[in-house]
Amino acid sequence: MKIAIASGKGGTGKTTLSTNLASYLAETNKVVLTDLDVEEPNSGLFLKSELIYSEDKYKMIPQWKESDCTLCGICQEACNYHAVIQIMDSIMVFPELCHSCYACSELCPTNALPMIPKKMGELKHYKTEQFHFVEARLSIGEEQAVPLIKQTLKYIDSNYGNDYLKIYDSPPGTSCPVIEATKEADFVILITEPTPFGLNDVILAIETMQELHKDFGIVINRYGIGNNDIVNYCHNNNIPILAKIPNDKEIAILYSKGELLYNSIPAVKAELEKIAQYISALSANYLPTQIPKNN
Amino acid sequence: MKEIVVISGKGGTGKTSITASLAVLGGKEVVVADCDVDAADMHILLQPENLKSEDFYSGELAVLDQNLCTQCGNCFDVCRFDAISVNNGIHQVVDLSCEGCGYCARVCPVDAIKNIPLNVGKWHIANTRFKQPMVHAKLGIGADNSGKLVAHVKNIAKEIADQYNRKYVLVDGSPGVGCPVVSSLSGAHFVILVTEPTVSGLHDLKRVYELVAKFNLRAGCIINKSDLNTSKSKEIMQFFKHKNIIHLADLPYDEAFTHAMTNCKTIVEEDDSAIKTILEQVWERVKTEVRNKN
The missing domain is CATH 3.40.50.300 (P-loop containing nucleotide triphosphate hydrolases)
Structure with missing residues (x-):
């Protein structure tokens, strides 16, 4: 079963929820946590883990071969992203604009724009005491998160079967990176805080999940601050509230140090248990997820 | 400024x-x-009180006309974004996956694919x-x-x-x-x-x-x-x-x-x-x- 946290x-x-939930669920399940917030991956800061594998990730971009080029102009015309431009008698490629569609390269009549790999980020695979953790990290200056998210999801799919509970820490927002990170998920947990900002943004996230026809539930963090609007909104729209994590300065302090919460704060553990039970009830539909760990 | x-x-x-x-x-x-x-x-x-609001168009989306399509599969072959799906031999565009590169439209032999400008949001001038x-x-x-x-x-x-x-x-x-x-x-x-x-x-x-x-x-x-x-x-x-x-x-x-x-x-x-x-x-x-x- 795949669970995305957005x-x-x-x-x-x-x-906070991804790392604590992965850790808690790993006490009774086989779990792999993946950090898909490739622009600012943070999950690893909260986990004690050992690196077991890493690889550079590449995207393909065209490279101009001057000797084979007839300056026919087809490449420039084919590129919808203005990533290939003819200036005087040379062809310029702008890698950060390139979406790797291959149109310029394959439509070139003289093969003067072969595709070559360009590093866009790194994938690192770690092992904690209880579960596996994969992190993808976009190189600074690379603008597109989606290709790296795609490759990371492929890595997870080819390394972990259905007997694993797969948890994805997704990027913020509602645009293309979030869609990529959540579109294959069986269930999405949307975490918010009970403030006007939190409500405004979670409604956008809810609309996004409805557009994707996703099954989802809400977790309210810092419960106790702000107002009750998010609770009312969920009740009025029949959206399940899975848990309410209390507002507590102690939590903020533990978080600031990079520590997991649930072993020190019983109220957090109780809320994680509620989420675990909800997932467990759902996962009956996604057998064979709940295979005991030692089998 | x-x-x-x-x-x-x-x-x-x-x-x-x-x-x-x-x-x-x-x-x-x-x-x-x-x-x-x-x-x-x-x-x-x-x-803010909005004084002027406008749609913002950026990028394109492939739209496939089934009346013209011969289901030849050229579009499927060239798409790098898994944005062409095939169900029972019928080719369709997966809107959310399409990145608007236009490659499919270029290789379609019967011009069954058009690229339309994509409305990606709204912007406002306000007080x-x-x-x-x-x-x-x-x-x-x-x-x-x-x-x-x-x-x-x-x-x-x-x-x-x-x-x-x-x-x-x-x-x-x-x-x-x-x-x-x-x-x-x-x-x-x-x-x-x-x-x-x-x-x-x-x-x-x-x-x-x-x-x-x-x-x-x-x-x-x-x-x-x-x-x-x-x-x-x-x-x-x-x-x-x-x-x-x-x-x-x-x-x-x-x-x-x-x-x-x-x-x-x-x-x-x-x-x-x-x-x-x-x-x-x-x-x-x-x-x-x-x-x-x-």
Whole structure:
């Protein structure tokens, strides 16, 4: 079963929930946690883990071969992203604009634009005491998160079968990176805080999940601050509230140090248990997920 | 006209609350641009009244006409985005996966595929409740090209500033280090980084600063909730020193921020707030820095 944790607004507790939930569920399940917030991956900061594998990730971009080029202009015309431009008698490629569609390269009559790999980021695979953790990290200056998210999801799919509970820490927002990170998920947990900002952004996230026809539920973080609007909104729209993590300065302090919460704060453990039970009830539909760990 | 951009790397550090506060302090000197088009929140605090709204088109979407399609499969063969699905021999475009490259349309022998311009969101010119011009936008669900919408919002804000002789464009940027942030930063005269003393706050600050450094921009930083973890705050200050980042201010962990936000107000509207004094100093300092640059 695949569970994505997303939020709309940044800083509402995605990474806190992902790391604590993965750790808690790993006590009784086989779990792999993946950090898909490739622009700012943070999950690893909260986990004690050992690196077991890493690889560079590449995207393909065209490279101009001057000797074979007839300056026919087809490449420039074919590129919808203006990533290939003819200036005087040379062809310029702008890698950060390139989407790797291959049109310029394959439509070139003289094969003067072969595709070559360009590093866009790194994938690292770690092992904690209880579960596996994969992180993808976009190189600074690379603008497109989607290709790296795609490759990371492929890595997970080819390394982990259905007997694993797969948890994805997703990027914030509602645009293309979030869609990529959540579109294959069986269930999405949207985490928010009970403030006007939190409500505004979670409604955007809810609309996104409805558009994707996703099954989803809400976790309210820092419960107790702000107002009751998010609770009312969920009740009025029949959206399940899976858990309410209390507002507590102690939680903020533990988080600031990079520590997991549930072993020190019983109220957090109780809320994680509620989420675990909800997932367990759902996963009956996604057998054979709940295979005991030692089998 | 000078452009001041507020970013944070990590979300939820108080970027928007602080930007809106600076906008209030800046009064008639500023044009506000909310470039966090993915999850725009500044309108909640500044309650702009929209004067003009327009759709924003960027990029394209492939549309396949089944009446013309011979199901030859050329489109499927060339698409690198898994955006052509085949069910029982029938080819269809998967809208959410299509990146609008147009390759499929080019190889279709019967012109059954057309590329249509994609509506990716809406942008607005507005008046805030402080009677300042504000440009803001909302990206459509799952839309690509947020970087282009960001650039557009900024350009409109700059035009307004020029036309009405406003000294500053104050930009609320988006989290992360990807295309919308790159668009937010391009052309900036000064960058305000908002961070918090947490492991992730520092980690994300370092990454986003790498980007700021690539653009060769001058930057200052506000540490929000600085007393939450004083040793982490010190570590952040070490980083400033090392990188020549101006330490603009420390703000205490104070739930008054959230209370103000819950009332849809900025913290500088609370009369007896100590944070107000600090932010007034920040705004003066930022103006000095921007003036000194040229």
